[in-house]
Amino acid sequence: MRLFIAVNISERSRELIARKVKLLKKELNPKLKWIKKENWHLTLKFLGECTEEQKEEIIEKLEEIEIRTSLEYIQFNSLNAFPNLKEPRVIFLEVVKGSEFLEQCKEIIEREMIKLGFKRDDREFTAHLSLARNKKSASIDFKDIFLDKNFINIYSKLNTISLYQSKLHPAGPEYIELFSKKIQ
Numbered sequence: 001m002r003l004f005i006a007v008n009i010s011e012r013s014r015e016l017i018a019r020k021v022k023l024l025k026k027e028l029n030p031k032l033k034w035i036k037k038e039n040w041h042l043t044l045k046f047l048g049e050c051t052e053e054q055k056e057e058i059i060e061k062l063e064e065i066e067i068r069t070s071l072e073y074i075q076f077n078s079l080n081a082f083p084n085l086k087e088p089r090v091i092f093l094e095v096v097k098g099s100e101f102l103e104q105c106k107e108i109i110e111r112e113m114i115k116l117g118f119k120r121d122d123r124e125f126t127a128h129l130s131l132a133r134n135k136k137s138a139s140i141d142f143k144d145i146f147l148d149k150n151f152i153n154i155y156s157k158l159n160t161i162s163l164y165q166s167k168l169h170p171a172g173p174e175y176i177e178l179f180s181k182k183i184q
Contacts (some may be wrong), residue, residue, distance in 0.1 A: 002166040003050045003058065005109055006041035007032060007102065009074075014040060016019045016106030017076070017093065020152050022133055024079075024091075029140050032091070032132040035108045039175050040129055041164070042095070045108070045113055045121065054116070058163055059179045067105055073155040074098030082182045088134050091100070093152055095127035102127040105161070158183045 018037045025034060047058070075097035081088030095102060106125050114120055134140065163179040 001050055001052075002168070003047040003055060003178075004043055004164050004166060005045045005047065005062070005113075006056075006160065006164060007105065007161050008041055008159045008180075009156040010159055012038045013141045013154055014038075016154045017129070017131075017152070020154070022045045022075065024131070028091075028132075029134075030183050031136050032134055033172065034132045036128055036172065039173065040131075041162075041175070042127060042129060043103060044102070044161070045118075047113065047118055055163075055178065057116050058113070061116060062161065062163060062179055062181060065108060065112055066184070067108065067161060067181075069100050069158065071158065072100050073157050074102070074127075075153070078125075079131075079152060080128070082126075088140055090130050091132040091134070091140075092128040092130045093154075095129070097155075098158070099127040101158075110183070163182050 007155070014037050017040070021037075025032075047054075074095050074139065076093040077096050078094050080094045082090040082091055083093070102126050110120055160180045160182055162177050162181070165176040165178055167174040167176065
């Protein structure tokens with residue numbers, strides 16, 4: 001089973017982001033594959049294919065980890081893309097307030113998962129919420145309004161850290177929450 005660890009945003013924030021995404025869908029290339037709002041999350045660690053035994057070890061480790069924050073919320077306020085805006089493969093909301101906390105969470109998770117035999121992901125971490133994928137290399141005309149920092153200025157409480165199973169289907173991935181723990 002394919003597993004990953006992520007932080008979840010509040011339901012209220014999902015609704016606010018969904019309204020903004022509705023505007024984006026009208027203006028951007030229809031060939032984009034939009035991610036369903038119930039699948040939105042902030043990935044900390046992709047674990048890849050895991051056994052049932054590994055899943056249980058991961059859950060035990062997540063139960064032990066203490067993640068505390070004094071942050072009231074995180075803030076999204078700009079659209080961006082991987083690898084870049086000219087040739088986007090993934091369109092996402094960038095976290096501007098709270099990115100340091102999420103990076104610390106990622107480091108804690110990395111350290112603990114290394115103890116279980118998982119490899120460290122040394123790529124630069126960008127705290128983000130993926131909105132769409134561009135598998136067909138569709139050309140995209142990012143209008144200035146969408147790149148304006150005020151277009152998306154949304155705050156979200158950090159609810160939980162979760163272990164998810166990712167099942168891939170032709171219609172898109174299905175994410176099944178296997179374990180969840182409140183962020184304190």
